[in-house]
Amino acid sequence: MNVIDLAKTPLREVNSRLQKLPKDTNERLWKLVNVHGEHACAVGLSQPIEVQIDGHIGYYCGGMNQEATIVVNGQCGVGLAENIMSGEVRVKGNASAAAGATGQGGLIVIEGDAGTRCGISMKGVDIVVGGSVGAMSAFMAQAGSLAVCGDAGANLGDSLYEARLYVQGKVESLGADCVEKTMTPHHLAKLERLLKRAGINADPNKFKRYGSARKLYNFHVDNVDAY
C-alpha cells in the first residue's frame, strides 16, 4: 500500500499523482493520512484503484470519479462525489449537503447521515444512505436511485423528473410532483440488489417507494391564470 501524508505532500501534488496513474498500474491501493478537512481531495480519478482517506475531509471529495473506489474513514463536507461517473465512493461517517450532486453513474454509500439536498439533480448515480437525509433531497433528480434507511427531511424529491426513491423511515414531506408509489416485485428486487451491493444490512420489505407523478413535464392549461 502507498501511504501519502498530506501534512508533508501538497494536495495538488497528491491529486495529480493519482490522476496520472496508467491504466495497467500495479499501485492499486493508496492511503491518505492527515487530511485535516482539505477540499477537493481524490478528485478526477479515472483508474480502478482504491483510495482510503483516514480522517475527516472537506468539500467535493471524490468529485468526477470514474472507476476508482474511494473510502473515507471519517465525515465529509459539501458535495461528496459530485458528478461521479462510475466507481464507488463510501463514507463511514456523515456527509454534508449536496452529496452525489449531478452524479451520472457509479455508487455512493454514506453509512451515517447525509445533509440537505442529497442527490440533487442526480442523473443515474445510485446512492445508499445508512442513516437519514436532510431536506430537499433528490431535488430535480433525473435518473438513478436513492435508498435511505433512516428518515427523509422536508420536500423529498421536489420537482423530480425520474429516479427511484426508497425510504425506510419517516418522510417529513414530499416535494412538488413527488408521490408515493407501489413497491412492485420488480422494484423490491432492484432495491434488494442495491442494498446488497452497498453492503448495507436492511430489509427491503420495510421501505416505501417514491417517484415522479410526471405532472410537471408539460404546461397545464389550468395554470394559465397564474401568468
Add this chain to the structure above:
Amino acid sequence: MCGIVGLFLKNPALQSTLGAHLETMLIGMTERGPDSAGIAVYHSPVAQGRSKLTLFNADEAYPWRKLAGDIGTALGVETDVSQKGNHALLVAETSESKVIDWLHANRSDVRIMGYGKLMEVYKDMGLPGAVAEKYGLKKMAGTHAIGHTRMATESAVTTEHSHPFTPAPDMCLVHNGSLSNHNNLRKWLKKQGQTFDTDNDSEVAARYFAYRLSEGATLEEALEAGLTDLDGFFTFTMGTKDGFAVVRDGIACKPAVLAENDDWVAMASEFRSLAYLPNIEKAKIWEPAPATVYTWSLH
C-alpha cells in the same frame, strides 16, 4: 464570502487555551476571508461595579491615555486603559452606559467595538493570522470566543462593516449570508428605540436579537422568533455573557459544521477550522439542520 468560527469551552481546565485554539480556527478560514477579520473573546471579567469597553480609532497614535483621563475626570471615576494596535481596552469604575453616553457626547472620533463585563472585540484588516497575532489572541484565556473572516465582494473593506456586531453588553453576533427584509426591520427596530451605527444588514439582525433579549426572551426564544421575522440567507453564531448559539435559515445554503465533546462545542463554516481541536477525532460532528436553534449555556 465569509468564514465563521466559534468555540465554547465546557471544561474549565481548557480556558487557558481558548485564544490559541480560536487562532488556529480563524487561520483555517483564511481562504474564505483574507481581507479582514474580527474576534470577540469572553475573558478576564472585571470586578463588580466596573465595566470594560473596546474602543477604536484608525490612528495608532491616538491619545488613549488622555481620553481615559478625561473620562475619569468627567465622570469622577477610576479608569484604566491599554492599547492594542488601533484599539484600546478601557476599564472604568462605573457602568458601561455612562461611558458610552459620555463618548457619544464628547468623542465622535472614537468607535465603540464592544462593551460589557468580559467581552473584548477586535476587528482589523489583513489576513486572519496577522490580525490574531496583532491583538495577542493566542494568549487570551476565557470561556468562549467567536471569530469572523471576510472576503469583500460588494462593499469596502472597513472595520465598521466587519463582524462581530455588538448590540448589547457582552453580546455579539457573526453572520454569513444576506438579509432581504433588513430595511423594514430596521425601521421597526428604530420605532422600538434601537439605534444603528451602520447600514449593514447583519447589524439589523444583531439589534433584532438584542431587542428580543431585552424584552425578556431567552436565547432560544429570541432565535426562534428570528426564524419567523428575518427573511434571507443566514448562518448566525451568537455569544452572550454565558451562552453560545448557532442557527441557520430554512434553506441552509450557507455552510456550517458543529462539533461537540465533553470538553467543548465548536462551530465553523468548514471542517478544516475544526481539524486541529483537541480530540476532534472522537467528537460528535454534524451539520446543523435548517431552521433549528442550537444553544449552549455555562450554567
